[in-house]
Amino acid sequence: MERYDAIVIGGGLVGSAIGYGLARAGLTTALLDEGDVAFRASRGNFGLVWVQSKGEGAPHYQRWTRGSVDQWVPLAAELADKTGIAVGYRRAGGVHLCLGDEEFDQRRQRMERMRREAGNFGFEYRMLDQREVADLLPGTGPAVTGASWTPYDGHANPLRLLRALHRGFVDHGGGYIPNAQVVDAVPAPGEFRLVTAAGELRASKVVLAAGLGNAGLAPLFGLNAPVRPQRGQILVTERAQQLMPIPTTTVRQTEEGGMMLGDSQEDVGFDTSQKPAVMQAIARRAVLSFPWLRELQIVRAWAALRVMPPDGLPIYDQSQRFPGAFTVNCHSGVTLAGAHANVLAPMIAAGTLDPWLDLFSGKRFDVSAAA
């Protein structure tokens, strides 16, 4: 039976970022994944590396996200250098467009609350009026009443990121094993035996990074990760000349020129079907924002499932019952890739999570803790 220093369950953005960090730290690491039928948010997301809407009422999440985009710069450079894959990270700030006075007002209040919550850490933002938005972005429609802007936001090519992390992982000696769904586990502190579709494997550390699969896996290891699916639909247009200098939360232009229009938030369980009414609402908002988008043909569209913790914040934990078992979940795996590869993975490699990450522990969902 193969024995590893660490086994990471789940080869999406979360698992491959952690796996990359562990293999880079010198651990012999296996990355277990399912096959092509799996639910995989990492292959269906919007590609924002986004800060400005993260962590209202939870300033530690805002801080963690900011730390992650700081790590994105060296991570993207390192991946390009080691793997030859450019992940296309561009950080030139980003905006959230407001349609109508009410949206603008709510956004302004929310951004101001976040600035106050940030305290000394700071939260630099600007509310832009209609004219300022029109100066910043091409041909905004009259429905656009303004926007919030922060310098922290950016975007990248999430598929290239996934490929680069996998390549980097393998180059560091990691073993990627697809079609290896974990079906059972025999945990003991520091000694884990996993029963998978590809045979049995052993490791002294296990990281649960199986996205929506974590909900079922976590209890086997004395952990709690009650994530649920939230569907998002996305439309993509034909390629156009570069027009958008910076991304917005619902419209961004890829490096190749296609316009991505997103994205819905639907609680419909494990259902990845596409709904014309939702696609229509996405297109309508996009065209209200940028009327010239009406000219472009939609060439692709899809639905994917977000991995959503109950309160929207990441879940990071080490099992008390079975030390060496960790769980990692989040709904912004593109944005947090920097922190996962460069901050969290080194902690897991060392065997302990920083105490301040207790704020992200899955224990916050325990019934006794809530009582």
Place this chain on the structure above:
Amino acid sequence: MFQLRPEGRPANVIVVVEGRLVRVPAGASAAAAILAAGLHSIRETSVKGSARAPYCMMGVCHDCLADIDGVANQRSCMIEARAGMQIRCQNRGRRLNPAPQSS
């Protein structure tokens, strides 16, 4: 490079590919006309400007993108050739003119 099969249907639909008159049978695709015209390529990719010509002929690869009758970025393999159709190269991304806001 490509030739119409002599025993095929009569090639009596005439289209214009980058200024050249090309004859194809009724029911042929615009991409078939591009191949019949013997062009080296019909589009330049949006980022690097590499030359591309029809490839999969089934709507998947987007390498046959062309400007057809003034509409940019058309997959020519999915469009039937019609008499008098104007097929032009699609060079890089589509050009748009986002009119500035009028208020």
